Amino acid sequence: MGKLISAIGVRVLLAVLIVVALGPILWTVLGAFKELRDIVTPVPKLVFEPTLDNFATILRNPTIRDGLLHSAIVVSVSVLIGALLGIPAAHVLARHARRYGDDVQFFVLSLRFMPPVAIAIPFIVIYLDLGIYDTLFGLILVYLITTISTVIWLAVPAFERVPQNIEEAAAMEGCGPAEIFWRFSLPVAAPSLFGALVFTFVLVWNELLLALTLAAQNATLPVVAASITSLGKEVPWGVINAATVVLVLPPLVFIGLLMGLLNTMVRSGPK
Amino acid sequence: MANISCTDIVKSYGAHPVIEGMNLDIPDHEFVVFLGPSGCGKSTMLRMIAGLEEVTGGRIVIGGTDVTTLPPGERGVAMVFQSYALYPHMSVADNITFGLRRQGIARAEIAPRLAHVAQMLGLEPYLDRKPKNLSGGQQQRVAMARAMIKTPKVFLFDEPLSNLDAKLREKLRTEIRKMHLQLKTTTIFVTHDQLEAMTIADRIVLMRDGRIEQMGSPDEIFERPATRFVADFIGTPAMNFLHATMQDGHVARAGNIALRLSPTDFPRLRPGQNVELGLRPARMKLCPEGTPGALTGTVVLVENMGAEGQVITDVDGHEMSFTTPAFRGLAIGDRVSFAIDPGHVHAFDPQSGHSLREE
Ligand SMILES: Nc1ncnc2c1ncn2[C@@H]1O[C@H](COP(=O)(O)OP(=O)(O)O)[C@@H](O)[C@H]1O
Ligand SMILES: [Mg+2]
Numbered sequence: 001m002g003k004l005i006s007a008i009g010v011r012v013l014l015a016v017l018i019v020v021a022l023g024p025i026l027w028t029v030l031g032a033f034k035e036l037r038d039i040v041t042p043v044p045k046l047v048f049e050p051t052l053d054n055f056a057t058i059l060r061n062p063t064i065r066d067g068l069l070h071s072a073i074v075v076s077v078s079v080l081i082g083a084l085l086g087i088p089a090a091h092v093l094a095r096h097a098r099r100y101g102d103d104v105q106f107f108v109l110s111l112r113f114m115p116p117v118a119i120a121i122p123f124i125v126i127y128l129d130l131g132i133y134d135t136l137f138g139l140i141l142v143y144l145i146t147t148i149s150t151v152i153w154l155a156v157p158a159f160e161r162v163p164q165n166i167e168e169a170a171a172m173e174g175c176g177p178a179e180i181f182w183r184f185s186l187p188v189a190a191p192s193l194f195g196a197l198v199f200t201f202v203l204v205w206n207e208l209l210l211a212l213t214l215a216a217q218n219a220t221l222p223v224v225a226a227s228i229t230s231l232g233k234e235v236p237w238g239v240i241n242a243a244t245v246v247l248v249l250p251p252l253v254f255i256g257l258l259m260g261l262l263n264t265m266v267r268s269g270p271k
Numbered sequence: 272m273a274n275i276s277c278t279d280i281v282k283s284y285g286a287h288p289v290i291e292g293m294n295l296d297i298p299d300h301e302f303v304v305f306l307g308p309s310g311c312g313k314s315t316m317l318r319m320i321a322g323l324e325e326v327t328g329g330r331i332v333i334g335g336t337d338v339t340t341l342p343p344g345e346r347g348v349a350m351v352f353q354s355y356a357l358y359p360h361m362s363v364a365d366n367i368t369f370g371l372r373r374q375g376i377a378r379a380e381i382a383p384r385l386a387h388v389a390q391m392l393g394l395e396p397y398l399d400r401k402p403k404n405l406s407g408g409q410q411q412r413v414a415m416a417r418a419m420i421k422t423p424k425v426f427l428f429d430e431p432l433s434n435l436d437a438k439l440r441e442k443l444r445t446e447i448r449k450m451h452l453q454l455k456t457t458t459i460f461v462t463h464d465q466l467e468a469m470t471i472a473d474r475i476v477l478m479r480d481g482r483i484e485q486m487g488s489p490d491e492i493f494e495r496p497a498t499r500f501v502a503d504f505i506g507t508p509a510m511n512f513l514h515a516t517m518q519d520g521h522v523a524r525a526g527n528i529a530l531r532l533s534p535t536d537f538p539r540l541r542p543g544q545n546v547e548l549g550l551r552p553a554r555m556k557l558c559p560e561g562t563p564g565a566l567t568g569t570v571v572l573v574e575n576m577g578a579e580g581q582v583i584t585d586v587d588g589h590e591m592s593f594t595t596p597a598f599r600g601l602a603i604g605d606r607v608s609f610a611i612d613p614g615h616v617h618a619f620d621p622q623s624g625h626s627l628r629e630e
Contacts, residue, residue: 165356173370174344187360
């Protein structure tokens with residue numbers, strides 16, 4: 001009996017924790033579908049007539065629409081290039097240059113010690129000189145520092161966890177280095193690499209400061225979302241909520257796509 | 272099928288030499304075991320033959336082809352690792368057939384070969400499973416099937432049984448041996464377990480610190496150890512050693528102990544020469560006290576090994592052990608006498624450790 005009670009207790013506690021953790025997000029999502037008068041009522045409303053007006057407002061608003069598009073381009077390109085360069089580099093570091101690996105990893109990590117402002121100001125000057133200030137290309141370029149370094153930093157341990165004997169067994173079957181990487185190291189390390197990519201994606205998707213300083217017309221979504229909150233007294237809560245949902249959605253879609261890709265990759269080798 | 276020939280193989284990691292000039296010829300069909308204590312370079316040697324490590328110097332020839340600089344896949348060898356090294360993202364069937372599929376061999380030809388090896392190793396029920404859902408013994412069978420299906424010229428095993436429990440180890444050992452009798456593929460098998468080596472090998476290559484200490488059939492290694500190191504390494508319970516001085520009449524004396532050595536085996540021993548005697552516990556027998564050449568001491572410990580027992584005795588301050596089926600009649604503190612046939616006494620040079628036996 002005591003066991004049962006404690007089991008129930010644990011479940012209740014877990015349920016409470018989940019509600020506390022997810023509550024704000026849920027409230028935001030609900031708010032995105034409410035009209036303003038349903039949001040500002042003194043008594044919170046759970047039952048209301050849902051509306052897509054907020055989303056319509058956002059997607060009709062060219063600033064937000066462009067922000068979304070810019071974010072999508074900048075983030076996907078910088079994560080993609082970061083993965084294409086960072087993952088093979090990490091494999092080489094993990095397998096063939098272990099003695100340099102720790103130094104490289106620390107260097108990469110040290111890039112993240114620097115306050116972003118310290119990077120941003122010199123970059124403004126350089127970018128103005130080069131004529132790439134306020135361009136998507138310029139933003140992608142700075143983000144590449146983050147994406148390549150983060151991918152390497154997280155992928156080296158992922159590849160180190162791949163048993164070396166597996167790669168050797170593949171070599172015994174006649175696979176060359178590229179084939180071993182592609183058919184064995186990558187699929188076996190895939191679950192950890194997946195985490196690394198998601199983390200990197202979220203890192204740059206949420207990036208505000210560099211985007212704020214290095215771009216003006218070509219602002220990304222976080223910049224636009226931040227500017228909505230400073231609209232004055234008449235806060236359009238519904239629109240903000242909808243913007244938040246739009247901001248959160250792409251990482252989720254991205255995770256879904258990546259999972260699908262990995263699942264197909266992780267099948268059985270040549271047919 | 273192929274013979275293997277290694278000439279003057281040297282391997283060093285930086286300035287640290289691991290293999291120091293190994294010469295080795297393995298005829299076709301032979302089952303060779305690399306035996307030696309941990310860290311003596313067995314795996315390094317095997318991996319150089321496999322092509323997973325580069326040689327620092329020397330030549331490796333397999334089946335008449337110089338493979339010294341060939342990549343592993345072009346040497347016609349298959350390897351089984353201690354850690355199984357199965358591909359975790361593939362099913363058992365895909366693991367086994369990967370190499371064949373990679374070579375572009377037709378499905379219709381692969382299927383019967385897969386069926387054959389799966390049947391041979393009892394893997395039919397598991398072909399659709401992922402490796403992580405198999406026991407250690409089953410995983411090692413998959414690794415063996417993966418090596419076998421390619422019908423390689425040479426099988427290489429690096430301590431394939433060391434991660435398994437004793438009973439399974441014995442079972443798989445027998446299976447590997449049976450498989451070899453059937454396929455006759457030249458095989459190199461690495462182990463640090465001398466009993467495993469004795470039971471499975473046609474020939475044992477006993478290694479120590481990157482060199483070959485002795486090479487020979489299990490019987491030769493057991494009955495004619497070339498050095499004290501070999502004598503000590505082989506055999507359970509371990510050999511008794513005793514420092515003695517030669518006296519007239521080919522008698523070796525250590526305190527009250529006097530043992531006559533065979534003049535035909537040791538013709539060059541001279542009175543006054545120091546020797547280290549080696550006496551196998553299994554070669555000694557209980558005997559009545561007073562028998563000529565018998566050792567007499569008191570029982571210190573009796574270890575029950577089932578059919579036989581190891582009796583550890585104190586003979587004039589030297590600890591000596593012997594095995595006997597009659598151990599149940601002995602108790603600690605008993606006086607006991609035991610003798611060895613002079614033909615089974617080994618004698619080594621105390622300095623060099625080399626056997627003083629003349630062939
Ligand atoms: N990659 C390596 N770098 C440096 N030393 C190594 C390396 N691999 C093995 N060694 C050394 O070589 C020696 C032989 O190793 P190994 O062949 O694995 O021994 P065994 O298989 O007989 O236990 C050991 O002393 C080991 O420390
Ligand atoms: Mg080893």
